[in-house]
Amino acid sequence: MFLKKLKKYENINQGISSIALKKFCNHLWYLNEESSILAIFDKNVNIASKERIIENLKRENLHTERKCIVQPNEVPFLLEKAIEDFISQKSLNLLKKLNIDISFLNISPDLWDRDDSYLKSQEIFQNLKVVNDTAERGVKLMQDFNGLLTVDEEQKQFLLQCVEDHRKQYPDCKKATLKRKFD
Numbered sequence: 716m717f718l719k720k721l722k723k724y725e726n727i728n729q730g731i732s733s734i735a736l737k738k739f740c741n742h743l744w745y746l747n748e749e750s751s752i753l754a755i756f757d758k759n760v761n762i763a764s765k766e767r768i769i770e771n772l773k774r775e776n777l778h779t780e781r782k783c784i785v786q787p788n789e790v791p792f793l794l795e796k797a798i799e800d801f802i803s804q805k806s807l808n809l810l811k812k813l814n815i816d817i818s819f820l821n822i823s824p825d826l827w828d829r830d831d832s833y834l835k836s837q838e839i840f841q842n843l844k845v846v847n848d849t850a851e852r853g854v855k856l857m858q859d860f861n862g863l864l865t866v867d868e869e870q871k872q873f874l875l876q877c878v879e880d881h882r883k884q885y886p887d888c889k890k891a892t893l894k895r896k897f898d
Contacts, residue, residue, distance in 0.1 A: 717739075718736075718739060718790065718793070718794065719794055721735050721736050721739060722736065722790055722791070722794065733787065736787045736790055737787045740785050740786065740787050740790070743784070743785045743793075744784055746801060747801065748801060748802065748803050748805040748806045748808075749805065749806060749808050749809040750809065751798060751801035751802055751806055752768075752802065752806040752807065752809055752810060753809075753840060754768060754798045754799075754802075755768055755824075755827075756836065756837045756840045756841070760798060762824050762825050764797060764798060764799055765824035765827075766823075766824055767797070767799040767802075768798070768799045768802050768806075769820055769824070770799075771799055771802040771803060771806075772802060772803075772804060772806060772807060772820065773804075774803070774804070775804065810836070813839065815836045815839065816832040816835065816836065817832075817836075818830075818832045819832045819833035819836070
């Protein structure tokens with residue numbers, strides 16, 4: 716829905732729409748077979764779509780893209796797809812990894828809101844913490860600099876503690892924050 720609005724915004728401001736679409740396309744790699752299954756817990760996804768999701772979960776050899784890598788000029792093709800187009804038997808992997816009781820998939824989606832296994836699963840996913848770009852950048856930064864300054868594990872741990880302490884003392888780069896230590 717958001718992607719459709721960004722594309723439609725082209726009629727109002729081509730430049731902003733183009734830049735926003737390009738940036739948003741960088742995040743579409745999250746859209747894959749496993750994560751698409753989360754749609755069954757979304758109250759904004761209608762019953763008919765959830766029924767098609769269940770059908771696709773049961774179909775063997777259904778081919779879907781491993782990762783959704785979309786260039787801005789390919790957005791119109793993506794907009795023609797529905798969430799169930801990203802679902803296959805592999806979509807169940809996420810539920811299995813988290814030991815989710817999938818018995819609710821055997822009943823009609825319009826009865827899910829009264830089914831204990833569905834409600835418990837929904838609660839698990841509502842409380843699920845998502846790793847964000849900041850954490851990813853932190854991991855990437857650590858990978859890039861791991862071994863650059865020292866190979867001694869003890870020194871590396873000390874260095875990480877120094878960085879953590881520095882971040883606590885200077886949580887941002889504002890002039891007032893930086894001067895605080897010297898006032």
